Amino acid sequence: MSGSPNRLLATVFGVVYLLVGLAGFAVTGFGDFAGTHTGDKLIVFEINPLHNIIHLAIGALLLLASRAVSTAKGANTLVGAVYLLVGIVGLFILDSSANILSLNSADNVLHLASAIVLLGVGLSQDKLVPVSAHVA
Numbered sequence: 001m002s003g004s005p006n007r008l009l010a011t012v013f014g015v016v017y018l019l020v021g022l023a024g025f026a027v028t029g030f031g032d033f034a035g036t037h038t039g040d041k042l043i044v045f046e047i048n049p050l051h052n053i054i055h056l057a058i059g060a061l062l063l064l065a066s067r068a069v070s071t072a073k074g075a076n077t078l079v080g081a082v083y084l085l086v087g088i089v090g091l092f093i094l095d096s097s098a099n100i101l102s103l104n105s106a107d108n109v110l111h112l113a114s115a116i117v118l119l120g121v122g123l124s125q126d127k128l129v130p131v132s133a134h135v136a
């Protein structure tokens with residue numbers, strides 16, 4: 001990882017989200033694809049097949065982005081911003097037909113916590129050093 005916090009975080013989160021997406025399908029199968037309240041839970045997190053696919057996509061994005069510092073930094077920031085939005089919106093749609101990801105309160109807490117970590121690292125670590133600083 002060459003000492004890059006962004007590459008390390010993208011790798012770890014990428015692997016975790018891929019595994020969560022795969023484990024989710026073991027719980028939900030492929031039925032009730034975008035059900036708003038499926039009753040299917042992975043530990044305390046309510047899931048449905050659409051939610052699982054999104055976890056797989058995010059995991060793949062982060063893992064692919066982890067190859068270089070700049071892409072890892074961008075992906076961490078992007079996914080963090082999206083999770084912040086999903087965490088906030090999720091607070092308002094829990095009991096509505098708009099909840100096509102079958103979110104519950106535990107999901108909202110995890111999305112907001114993930115947003116803080118991803119945005120914190122993405123925006124603060126691996127700062128680019130200006131070229132003029134290398135010239136003595």
